[in-house]
Amino acid sequence: MDKKERVIAAIHKAEVDHVPCGFSLHFPKGENTAETHIKFFRETKTDIGKIMNENLVFSEEKIVTAEGFSKIPSITRSTPFLENQIQITRKIVQESDKDLFLLGTLHGICASSVHPLEQRGMDYMEARKFVIQCLRENPAPVLAAFERITEGMCELAKAYIEEGVDGIYYAALGGERDLLTDEEFAKWFKPYDMRIMECIKESGGYCFLHICKDGLNMNRYRGYDKLADVVNWGIYEVPFSLKEGRTLFPDCAVMGGLPNRSGVMTEGTKEELEQEVKRLVQEFGRRGFILGADCTLPTEIPYERIRWIAEEVHKI
Secondary structure (H helix, E strand, O other): OOHHHHHHHHHOOOOOOOOOEOOOEOOOOOOOHHHHHHHHHHHHOOOEEEEOOOOOOOOOOOOOOHHHHHHOOOOOOOOHHHHHHHHHHHHHHHHOOOOOEEEEEEEOHHHHHHHHHHOOOOOHHHHHHHHHHHHHHOHHHHHHHHHHHHHHHHHHHHHHHHHOOOEEEEEOOOOEOOOOOHHHHHHHOHHHHHHHHHHHHHOOOEEEEEEOOOOEOHHHHOOHHHOOOEEEEOOOOOOOOHHHHHHHOOOOEEEEEEOOOOOHHHHOOHHHHHHHHHHHHHHHOOOOEEEEEOOOEOOOOOHHHHHHHHHHHOOO
16 A cells, blocks of 8 residues: 555555554744655655645734624635645645645634734633633624635635645634533534535545644534544543544544653654554554544654654554
8 A cells, every 4th residue: 555545544444554644743934835844744754744734814903802803804715825825735735745645734713713813912722712702792793704714714625625635634623611611612613613624525635623722522523523534632632532532433533642742752762652653553453543643743853753653653
């Protein structure tokens, strides 16, 4: 099997010659984005190449009230941040090894709605609380912005697939149990997540659902597996084990197994990493499993550490 065949077999829970793997990180700012991606893919030898999305939803003006969300404009393929991401994707697809399974990263409605706030100085948690406060006090302008963002993310999903990626890595944040109720999540976030995921499927791409952040109620994502092919979440962050995830998302393959910013992934020796890879494959099995991490790895992690994992899992 080549890399793409191996990943597709794992998605369909078919037999594989080796368990596939995939890891990602945020690259240093200012570097040549396409070349940096390709260098990472080739030096780490993973089966999946994840194209990062650092071109984020923006607002022309600072948002300080619920009404301020009206400043988030409609998003089309000619919107500069979307156009930039499509151009980067085109170049990476053209220059990457042809057997590599490529994913385009797409930030869901929760993450995309806080990006304009983060770009104006708020941290993630402050921005999340502000969005929820606005939804509770005056939901209409916020939900109108959600509609525009959803339409834009659907355009990005379609463009990714048209440019030649194999699937979309969809980051569906928003499940923190201490920030909002289950009913609020189901009313304000889930419908938009589902629309974007449905668009990914209708566009012909595989949908990799990513869930992260601390203190999640994973049951809020029950039913998402009907539109996802693979699910990846923070098993150490939530915590919520691989086996629990397989029960919650029975229709999907599972991706993960390793912590992303602590423990053996960042501190272990080569031998300890190899032993952990063997343990994970032995305990979780070879079908419907893609070895990965909870979320993005530290930017400064040596590429050889990821290559050690890829080389080991390809021996098993």
